[in-house]
Every structure is written in C-alpha cells, then in structure tokens.
Amino acid sequence: MPKRKVIHREKPKEKFSYDPKKVLSKLEEYGRSVLEAIKSGKNPYFDIPMRGLNNVYFDEKSRLIKMGDKLSRRYFLNVAHARKFMQTLLIMAYVKRLVSEGKHASLREAYYANKHTIPGTRENTFEDQRESDPIIEDLERMLGVLREEMHITADRRGxxxxxxxxxxxxxxxxxxxxxxxxxxxxxxxxxxxxxxxxxxxxxxxxxxxxxxxxxxxxxxxxxxxxxxxxxxxxxxxxxxxxxxxxxxxxxxxxxxxxxxxxxxxxxxxxxxxxxxxxxxxxxxxxxxxxxxxxxxxxxxxxxxxxxxxxxxxxxxxxxxxxxxxxxxxxxxxxxxxxxxxxxxxxxxxxxxxxxxxxxxxxxxxxxxxxxxxxxxxxxxxxxxxx
Amino acid sequence: MPKRKVIHREKPKEKFSYDPKKVLSKLEEYGRSVLEAIKSGKNPYFDIPMRGLNNVYFDEKSRLIKMGDKLSRRYFLNVAHARKFMQTLLIMAYVKRLVSEGKHASLREAYYANKHTIPGTRENTFEDQRESDPIIEDLERMLGVLREEMHITADRRGxxxxxxxxxxxxxxxxxxxxxxxxxxxxxxxxxxxxxxxxxxxxxxxxxxxxxxxxxxxxxxxxxxxxxxxxxxxxxxxxxxxxxxxxxxxxxxxxxxxxxxxxxxxxxxxxxxxxxxxxxxxxxxxxxxxxxxxxxxxxxxxxxxxxxxxxxxxxxxxxxxxxxxxxxxxxxxxxxxxxxxxxxxxxxxxxxxxxxxxxxxxxxxxxxxxxxxxxxxxxxxxxxxxx
The missing domain is CATH 3.40.1360.10 (Dna Topoisomerase Vi A Subunit; Chain: A, domain 2)
Incomplete structure (x- = not known):
C-alpha cells in the first residue's frame, strides 16, 4: 500500500496576513468619528454587534458558526451607556498604544493597566476584570479582529x-x-x-x-x-x-x-x-x-x-x-x-x-x-x- | 551600584547522576531475593517504607522534609498482601522493561499496560489506576529512586x-x-x-x-x-x-x-x-x-x-x-x-x-x-x- 494515499499537503487557501497597521487604522477611524461627533455637538456612539446565542447561526455553506447582523448602539450621553462608553474608549486607546509600540498584554494586565480612580471623583474606571474582558470582546466584534491582533494575549498552553x-x-x-x-x-x-x-x-x-x-x-x-x-x-x-x-x-x-x-x-x-x-x-x-x-x-x-x-x-x-x-x-x-x-x-x-x-x-x-x-x-x- | 552584588552563580554541589543501570541493578537485586526465597521454600516479602504523615519529619539541618524509618512488610503468602505483592512484581517487571528499552510511560499507560485478566480466573491484575499509582509510589520509596528514574513520567507543564x-x-x-x-x-x-x-x-x-x-x-x-x-x-x-x-x-x-x-x-x-x-x-x-x-x-x-x-x-x-x-x-x-x-x-x-x-x-x-x-x-x- 503506498503511503499517504489519502492524506497529503494541499494548496494554501489563505495568505499570511498579520498587519498591525490594519488594526491601527481601524482604531483611528473610530476615534475620528467620535471626535467629529463631539465637535459638531452630536452624541458620539459605537455600533457593536450583539453577543449571545440569538445573534449567531451555523452557516451551512462555510460550515462555520457565524455572527448575525444585530447591532447594539452604545451612546456617550446616556446614563446607562456612559460608563461602558468610557471603558471602550480607554481600552481602544490602550490597544492603540500596545500595537504602536509592538507590545503585548494579557487580559489581566489590560485590566490592571486601565484601572484607576477618575480624578476629582471616587469612581474607578474598572472595578473588576469582569468589566474589562467584555469590552475587549466588544472590540473584537466591532473591529472584526482577534484580540491577538490587538496585542492582547490569551492564556498559553500546548x-x-x-x-x-x-x-x-x-x-x-x-x-x-x-x-x-x-x-x-x-x-x-x-x-x-x-x-x-x-x-x-x-x-x-x-x-x-x-x-x-x-x-x-x-x-x-x-x-x-x-x-x-x-x-x-x-x-x-x-x-x-x-x-x-x-x-x-x-x-x-x-x-x-x-x-x-x-x-x-x-x-x-x-x-x-x-x-x-x-x-x-x-x-x-x-x-x-x-x-x-x-x-x-x-x-x-x-x-x-x-x-x-x-x-x-x-x-x-x-x-x-x-x-x-x-x-x-x-x-x-x-x-x-x-x-x-x-x-x-x-x-x-x-x-x-x-x-x-x-x-x-x-x-x-x-x-x-x-x-x-x-x-x-x-x-x-x-x-x-x- | 554594581550589578549582581548579591546574586551570582555558585559552585555546584551535585553531579549529573542519571544512570539507568543503577535502577536496573536494584530491581534485579529485589527480583533475585524473591526468587531465592521461593527456591528455599520461604515466604517472599518486600520491606516498604511507610507512607503518610507519621513517617515524615522536617530535618532542621538539611531543611528538607524527610522520610522516617518505619517499614511495612508485604508478604506473598498472606491473603491480605498477596494482591499487592503480585501488583508490585508486575510493575517492577514493567519498569525493568521500560528502562532496558529506553522507553518512558505515563502513570496511566503503566496502568493500562499492566491491566489484564489473570488466565483461568475472572480476576483483573488492576481494577483501577488508583491501584497502580500507589504501587509506583511504593517502589519509589522502596528503591529510593524517582519514578522518572524508573521511566514513568509525570504530567508535563511549564x-x-x-x-x-x-x-x-x-x-x-x-x-x-x-x-x-x-x-x-x-x-x-x-x-x-x-x-x-x-x-x-x-x-x-x-x-x-x-x-x-x-x-x-x-x-x-x-x-x-x-x-x-x-x-x-x-x-x-x-x-x-x-x-x-x-x-x-x-x-x-x-x-x-x-x-x-x-x-x-x-x-x-x-x-x-x-x-x-x-x-x-x-x-x-x-x-x-x-x-x-x-x-x-x-x-x-x-x-x-x-x-x-x-x-x-x-x-x-x-x-x-x-x-x-x-x-x-x-x-x-x-x-x-x-x-x-x-x-x-x-x-x-x-x-x-x-x-x-x-x-x-x-x-x-x-x-x-x-x-x-x-x-x-x-x-x-x-x-x-x-
């Protein structure tokens, strides 16, 4: 029996695509839109694809679990949204710094690095890593990039x-x-x-x-x-x-x-x-x-x-x-x-x-x-x- | 301040000591003593240092937890001991084979490899890994070697x-x-x-x-x-x-x-x-x-x-x-x-x-x-x- 009758290397379907500039330009784009909204007296917002079971489906053709197109809009000037809006901007700024400097941080470091008391208040930016992790997930969905591409590393094993x-x-x-x-x-x-x-x-x-x-x-x-x-x-x-x-x-x-x-x-x-x-x-x-x-x-x-x-x-x-x-x-x-x-x-x-x-x-x-x-x-x- | 004022490499205190022959000769020694006991009509036994808290102490001088000198004797011709005696011999034979052939096995492989039904009976040599693990520990104490030296590997991490x-x-x-x-x-x-x-x-x-x-x-x-x-x-x-x-x-x-x-x-x-x-x-x-x-x-x-x-x-x-x-x-x-x-x-x-x-x-x-x-x-x- 000849070996490897069935299993052999195939033609590649994707190319090496790591490009930190792509993430940076996406971040800048979002940053600019917020800035412009503020300048023109509008209420800045982000559109974030919704998480959870009712926004995913199994795509038979690609045989992949995919995200649906339901969006959730997060406003700055909304009492229920303001804290998360601020956290989103903080993490975006942090990611921009990480990627620009070619550095990586763990989820936990990202939390600790961004936790501080807002001057003049007794309010902390983040109380718990359970607040920062979902923001990073939000960004993955919003920007369509892996958190690894944002230089936030997952636990390693293997x-x-x-x-x-x-x-x-x-x-x-x-x-x-x-x-x-x-x-x-x-x-x-x-x-x-x-x-x-x-x-x-x-x-x-x-x-x-x-x-x-x-x-x-x-x-x-x-x-x-x-x-x-x-x-x-x-x-x-x-x-x-x-x-x-x-x-x-x-x-x-x-x-x-x-x-x-x-x-x-x-x-x-x-x-x-x-x-x-x-x-x-x-x-x-x-x-x-x-x-x-x-x-x-x-x-x-x-x-x-x-x-x-x-x-x-x-x-x-x-x-x-x-x-x-x-x-x-x-x-x-x-x-x-x-x-x-x-x-x-x-x-x-x-x-x-x-x-x-x-x-x-x-x-x-x-x-x-x-x-x-x-x-x-x-x-x-x-x-x-x- | 000069660097490394306090921390520097010291003179070695031990030498590289890996020698598979050492383990083999110990195993042979024990095997021979069992064989001789049988030949001369005696009841074969092993002396195994006891496990547990009341046979360990903290040695102030070496700053190590050490094993005491309490022994437990395991006889072949003793209804309460016979199964464990058989298991001990099985694992010893297995370790001899591993070390001779330069192969390694995990704890779990050692269990599966030695589990079989004893011919002419409905009795299994081992019912559960909880039976084989302690035998391997017994051997570590009895032979004074790490199970790694017996080519039985631990889970890896790090x-x-x-x-x-x-x-x-x-x-x-x-x-x-x-x-x-x-x-x-x-x-x-x-x-x-x-x-x-x-x-x-x-x-x-x-x-x-x-x-x-x-x-x-x-x-x-x-x-x-x-x-x-x-x-x-x-x-x-x-x-x-x-x-x-x-x-x-x-x-x-x-x-x-x-x-x-x-x-x-x-x-x-x-x-x-x-x-x-x-x-x-x-x-x-x-x-x-x-x-x-x-x-x-x-x-x-x-x-x-x-x-x-x-x-x-x-x-x-x-x-x-x-x-x-x-x-x-x-x-x-x-x-x-x-x-x-x-x-x-x-x-x-x-x-x-x-x-x-x-x-x-x-x-x-x-x-x-x-x-x-x-x-x-x-x-x-x-x-x-x-």
Whole structure:
C-alpha cells in the first residue's frame, strides 16, 4: 500500500496576513468619528454587534458558526451607556498604544493597566476584570479582529514537535530539533512564520502523555507528521496555529482525542469554534479538520472492551437522567456539524454501551501500538470521521 | 551600584547522576531475593517504607522534609498482601522493561499496560489506576529512586527561556533562540544536560502571562537570567529541573508568584517539597530557593493598594471562620520553613489587611515596571525572603 494515499499537503487557501497597521487604522477611524461627533455637538456612539446565542447561526455553506447582523448602539450621553462608553474608549486607546509600540498584554494586565480612580471623583474606571474582558470582546466584534491582533494575549498552553521551521522575530529554528520538549506555543501566533514545512499533515493530540508517546516512538519522523499537543481544550493560540497551518500552509488537520464527550468537544471546538466566540470562527476554526479517534468502533475493532471506563452520570432512561457524560453526549448529537451518519452512530454507541475509552488505553496492546499500528493504519486508509 | 552584588552563580554541589543501570541493578537485586526465597521454600516479602504523615519529619539541618524509618512488610503468602505483592512484581517487571528499552510511560499507560485478566480466573491484575499509582509510589520509596528514574513520567507543564544550551538526546539548542515560545519542559528531565550556562540565576515565575511579559521586555537578556514559567503549581519535571540547575549548575533560584496563599504554597513546594512526596525531597526540593514577591510590603512600598483584591473566605475572628484564604494562610504560618520573622510578618499583614496582590497588578504602574524596576531593584539589592 503506498503511503499517504489519502492524506497529503494541499494548496494554501489563505495568505499570511498579520498587519498591525490594519488594526491601527481601524482604531483611528473610530476615534475620528467620535471626535467629529463631539465637535459638531452630536452624541458620539459605537455600533457593536450583539453577543449571545440569538445573534449567531451555523452557516451551512462555510460550515462555520457565524455572527448575525444585530447591532447594539452604545451612546456617550446616556446614563446607562456612559460608563461602558468610557471603558471602550480607554481600552481602544490602550490597544492603540500596545500595537504602536509592538507590545503585548494579557487580559489581566489590560485590566490592571486601565484601572484607576477618575480624578476629582471616587469612581474607578474598572472595578473588576469582569468589566474589562467584555469590552475587549466588544472590540473584537466591532473591529472584526482577534484580540491577538490587538496585542492582547490569551492564556498559553500546548506545544508542537515536528519537521517545520519556525520564524519568530529574529529566531529561526526547526521544531524537530528541540529534544523531547518541543516548542511551547506562545499566546499569540499572529506574527509567526513558517519558512519551511516538511510534513504531510498535523496530528492534534489531546493529552501531553500521548504526544510524548508519539515523539518517543519517532512517529513524527516515520509518518512525516507534525504533532500539536493541546494539553486539554485547545488554547486560542493553538487553535489559531492549527487554522493558519491548514489555510496558509495547506496541512491537513487530523485530531486525536479520548473517546469521550470531553474529547469530542475538544474536536468540535477546533473544527467549528464555540458559540461564545462565534464571531471569531473564520480565524480560529478549521471546519476541514477530521477525527481519527478514539471512537466506539475502535473498542470493538481493537478488542479494548477490557480497558473502557463507564460513562459518568445517569443515563437518559434512568430516574433523574440524563446527567453528566450522558447529557453531554445528547447535547453533542444536536450540533450541526455532527449531523451525519458517522458521528450519530458513534455517539449512539457510546450511549448504548455506557462506556468511554481513553487514548492511553491503547497502551494495553503495547507502547508502540498506537504509533506503529493504530494511527498509521487509520490515517493512511483515510479511516477518519468528518 | 554594581550589578549582581548579591546574586551570582555558585559552585555546584551535585553531579549529573542519571544512570539507568543503577535502577536496573536494584530491581534485579529485589527480583533475585524473591526468587531465592521461593527456591528455599520461604515466604517472599518486600520491606516498604511507610507512607503518610507519621513517617515524615522536617530535618532542621538539611531543611528538607524527610522520610522516617518505619517499614511495612508485604508478604506473598498472606491473603491480605498477596494482591499487592503480585501488583508490585508486575510493575517492577514493567519498569525493568521500560528502562532496558529506553522507553518512558505515563502513570496511566503503566496502568493500562499492566491491566489484564489473570488466565483461568475472572480476576483483573488492576481494577483501577488508583491501584497502580500507589504501587509506583511504593517502589519509589522502596528503591529510593524517582519514578522518572524508573521511566514513568509525570504530567508535563511549564517552559523555560534564557541563555542556556540544552542537550536532549541528539539535539542541542539554546533556550533563548526559540522566539517568544520558549522550550516546553518535558515530563522527565533526568537525561537533559546543560553544556553551556550563560545566566547568573533562574527566576521561577508562577504565571505564563508574567513570564511572557518578562520575555517581551527582554528581561532575560538584560538581567542575565533564565526564566522558568511554572504555569501554576510547579510540575515534577519543573521542580526537578530547578533542583538540578541549582545543585548541579550552581544557579541561585528566585521565585516570583502572586502575593496570595496559593502563590506562597507554590514557593513552599519548590523550596521544601510536599508532605505527600516527602521521600523525594532530596531530589525535587530546593531549600536554598528565595522569594522575591509579591509581598505585602510591596503593596505599601509601590503604592498598589488600589489594585489589591480581597482575600476569599471568612476571617478567623468572624463567625464560621477561618475558611478559604484565611485558613490557608494560618496553615502556612505553621510550616517549619516559614518559622522566621520575615515570613510571619508577611503572613500576618495579609491576615490583618485581608488582601491579596497579583503579579500582574504591577501592570498598573506600566508594562515595563516589573522588568525594569521592580525585579532588578529587589533582586540586585538582595531584598528577598528566605
């Protein structure tokens, strides 16, 4: 069987697009409109796309969760709006300074940096980070940019390993030459470039222990794959990296998680984004991602029944149910992107058997099994879920 | 003022000591004793140092939590012991295979790999990871080695950035040339070597956001420091790395956490180890570590009252108290290594004021403040807590 029959690098669909000037000019545009309104004696306002479930929808064509067109208008001269208007301007000024100076701040730093008592009053600009975070989200929606593009960084988590060359500022290095550690993915990957990609696809792995197993078994080299360890739910940095590797570099994305509702949710978030961050789907999500495992079929096919675990919670047909894992699975069955035979079948089997299976249960076969049989077999045969 | 008056690299006190043969010969020794007992018709047993609080003590001289000398004898021919005896032998055989083959397994893989139904019975060797984890701990105490030395890896978390050269297998790289990402610390650092160390000390930082702030401000270069980001409680890999950098490479260790009971606990664990893992203190702990902040004194000295937060829970003098942060602080006041004027003073102030202060609150001054004033001032003046 020729290798890589099914999985190979594709033609890029997007270009490297990081351009701080774009954000700056948007900010200036909004700033100018406020200034002009004031000068001409009008009441300045911002139009901000509304958040929440009733302003998002699943776009069948692009297979993305998208933001609707409902706007909320925030006025300066309105007692109910004035505080938020002031906060919006403060954060906009802060972002302008960050981007101009080429500096980054965390959400928390952005809060602390902008918290002060307004001179002549006993009023604080912000009382709590719960006030500043939503303003930053508002700005993302209003300007149509990621907060990373505004130089506000998300929490970082995850690492990568494989034969790609990364350029980050003045540094350039090969992510397969960093020992067993791998490269820690920073909170912001907007500015990262990839001068050389020598892999056929990226395998996104839920647990660090499994990623490390694959590294130890030399899977990346043998299968010509990049390993991306998410270490649980994928951070925004990792999701953006996956998106960029797929759309700018043409790498197929294959996701490998535990066979349980949490693992499938991790896949779902990488693939489609979340409803909370729906307005970012076109930059953070990768609808073309596919899923290699763990599946309920694997349990039968590889004789793993002995190493499954029971689902947590109460099944739907028992008193008080469904709760826990059962409830989660039923919710996932409703996701638009799981409306296909393959996924419905898996999810129904999980409900019926009442079991879940971990990636590491494959160690029951042997340590090598996952790297030398399970993954190559499934991936090279294209035995993947949509 | 000359720089680095107080903080400079010291003479190493320990040597690189990773030697897989040591573990193998210990295992063989135990295996042989079991075999000989069986051959001569005796009842085989293992002597295992007892776990738990009543077999640990704080050794004033070494300033380490140490294990006492109480042993528990585990017999093969004893209905109450037989299952655990069998499990101990299984794991020992597994570790022998791992170390011989130069492979590593996670705790969970070790569980799955050794779970099977005993032929001719309906009995499983292990029912649950809660059965295998304690056996591995028993072996650590019995053999006097870290589980990392037995090639059983801990969860990984944390990254480093700074001018040191790391050798990991065939790879050699400088941890200051990896862009903004830094090197992800693997679960096991036993085999890592440091051909070149060009820094004066290591700064251990609780939050990724603060570590990234310092990297962006070029603190590592300007202050000749290595940054170690723990991302919360330090993983075993990071603690072992800190220990090795201090004892084998002579790097002073300075810890920088939030000014709250959780941050001080992180410091405490790096410094002294935890009671659970007391038997590992001499390999995982670094009693010479010092603490730069955040402290309650910082709140006054740098005028940060406006950006403190209230302690959570009920104070000791209120009904139902102490709970939450208050309770935690009172517990920390009892730790043997906090029995000194400086720490008692800080902890009392926190209780009295009822506040905590985050690292990132320093952003209230300016983004640069922490890197250009706060840390250099405190560190270069030796203004550190013991």
């Amino acid at each position: 690492y990568i390993y494989g034969d790609i060359v990364i350029r980050d500022g003045e540094d350039e290095f090969n992510a397969s030459k960093l020992g067993s550690g791998g490269w820690a993915v920073p909170g912001t990957v907007e500015h990262i470039q990839f001068p050389e990609i020598n892999v056929d696809y990226a395998l996104v792995v839920e647990t660090a222990a499994m990623a490390d197993r694959l590294i130890e078994e030399k899977f990346p080299k043998r299968e010509n794959a990049l390993i991306i360890a998410t270490q649980g739910q994928a951070s925004r940095g990792v999701r953006r990296l996956i998106h960029r590797l797929h759309y700018e570099e043409g790498l197929p994305i294959i996701v490998f998680t535990d066979g349980d509702p949490y693992g499938w949710y991790i896949y779902s978030t990488i693939k489609q984004g979340s409803i909370n961050l729906a307005y970012l789907s076109d930059k953070l999500a990768t609808p073309e991602a596919r899923f290699v495992g763990m599946t309920m079929d694997d349990v039968e096919r590889y004789g793993l029944k002995n190493v499954t675990e029971k689902l947590k919670g109460i099944p739907p047909n028992k008193k008080g149910g469904p709760t826990g894992d059962y409830k989660r699975i039923l919710e996932e069955m409703e996701y638009p992107w799981f409306q296909n035979k393959e996924w419905q079948r898996q999810l129904k089997m999980a409900l019926k058997w009442g079991v879940r299976i971990e990636q590491q249960a494959l160690a029951n076969k042997s340590l090598e099994f996952v790297a030398k049989e399970y993954l190559p077999e499934k991936i090279n045969n294209g035995d993947l879920l949509p | 990254y480093i950035y700074g001018d040191i050269v790391i050798r990991d297998g065939e790879d050699e790289f400088n941890a200051s040339k990896l862009g903004s990402g830094g090197w992800a610390v693997p679960g096991t650092v036993e085999h890592i070597q440091f051909p070149e160390i060009n820094v004066d000390y290591a700064l251990v930082v609780e939050t990724a956001a603060m570590a990234d702030r310092l990297i962006e401000e070029k603190f590592p270069k300007r202050e000749n420091a290595l940054i170690i980001a723990t991302q919360g409680q330090a993983s075993r890999g990071v603690r072992r790395l800190i220990h090795r950098l201090h004892y084998e490479e002579g790097l002073p260790i300075i810890v920088f956490t939030d000014g709250d009971p959780y941050g001080w606990y992180i410091y405490s664990t790096i410094k002294q180890g935890s009671i659970n893992l007391a038997y590992l203190s001499d390999k995982l702990a670094t009693p010479e570590a010092r603490f730069v902040g955040m402290t309650m004194d910082d709140v006054e000295r740098y005028g940060l009252k406006n950006v403190t937060e209230k302690l959570k829970g009920i104070p000791p003098n209120k009904k139902g108290g102490p709970t939450g942060d208050y309770k935690r602080i009172l517990e920390e006041m009892e730790y043997p290594w906090f029995q000194n004027k400086e720490w008692q003073r800080q902890l009392k102030m926190a209780l009295k004021w009822g506040v905590r202060i985050e690292q990132q609150a320093l952003a209230n001054k300016s983004l640069e403040f922490v890197a250009k004033e706060y840390l250099p001032e405190k560190i270069n003046n030796g203004d550190l807590l013991p």
